[in-house]
Amino acid sequence: MFSNTLLLPLSSIRSNIFSITRGTITVSNDAKEFSKEDFKTATDIYLNYGADPVVPVDKNKAHKLIANSIAKGEFVAILRDSKENKVTGAIIATEVDHPYSSAKILQQSFYVSSYHGIKAAHALLLAHEILLMYAKAKHFSHVLSACSHMDDSQQLCRLLEKRGWCVKGYLAYFKLGEEISWQQ
Numbered sequence: 001m002f003s004n005t006l007l008l009p010l011s012s013i014r015s016n017i018f019s020i021t022r023g024t025i026t027v028s029n030d031a032k033e034f035s036k037e038d039f040k041t042a043t044d045i046y047l048n049y050g051a052d053p054v055v056p057v058d059k060n061k062a063h064k065l066i067a068n069s070i071a072k073g074e075f076v077a078i079l080r081d082s083k084e085n086k087v088t089g090a091i092i093a094t095e096v097d098h099p100y101s102s103a104k105i106l107q108q109s110f111y112v113s114s115y116h117g118i119k120a121a122h123a124l125l126l127a128h129e130i131l132l133m134y135a136k137a138k139h140f141s142h143v144l145s146a147c148s149h150m151d152d153s154q155q156l157c158r159l160l161e162k163r164g165w166c167v168k169g170y171l172a173y174f175k176l177g178e179e180i181s182w183q184q
Contacts, residue, residue: 016137018130021082025119027091027126029077029134031070038078039066042090046112065110066090075106075134079113079123089113091127095140106135108145111156121159128160136176143174 019028043062069076069092079089092110108131113123128145135143147156147170157165160172167173 016134018077018133018137020126020130022126023119023122024081024083025088025115025123025126026080026082027077027123027130028080029075029130031076034066034070034076034078036067038087039063039090041087042066042078042112045087045089045114046110049112066092069094069110075131077127077130077134079127088115089123089127091131093131093134093143096144103141104139105142105144106131106138106140108143111145124156124159125163128163128165132174132176135174141176143176145172146170147172 017030019026019030040063043065047057047059047062066076075093077091078087079091080086081088089112090110091108093106093108096105096107098105111124111127113120115123132143145156145160145165147154154170157167157170157172161167165172165174
């Protein structure tokens with residue numbers, strides 16, 4: 001079980017840089033800690049899941065995704081196994097300009113983790129916890145996270161729903177300003 005305590009210095013909150021470690025999983029959006037190899041590792045995890053039956057994936061384009069997202073100032077966090085100091089995944093989110101809403105919306109556009117079972121669930125929840133912290137610090141009103149079209153059981157959405165997110169079909173969304181509960 002994870003502790004519900006976040007140990008973050010105030011300087012981190014003010015600078016919108018966050019890092020959380022629970023058990024052996026660390027999630028950080030500090031781009032200074034990322035290397036080009038980290039980007040490749042995170043996208044390779046995704047590519048190793050197998051062929052996407054809907055959208056063909058270009059390996060070179062996939063490798064550039066995280067670096068380009070950082071260059072554009074988008075939210076990027078890398079997941080690491082803190083025991084082995086090994087990259088185990090990533091989450092990326094971008095601000096979206098909805099055509100008929102003035103709400104400031106942050107949408108998760110990429111998530112992958114090499115963990116399995118309960119550790120995969122913990123990694124997913126930590127990644128989304130840091131996403132909400134960032135969104136709150138940047139004054140977003142809504143955060144959206146879509147399930148993969150390859151996730152027929154909608155595990156991502158179901159896990160987030162247990163943590164207070166609302167779910168509509170393959171989309172989990174959180175309205176900031178509502179109570180964030182990370183109780184197990």
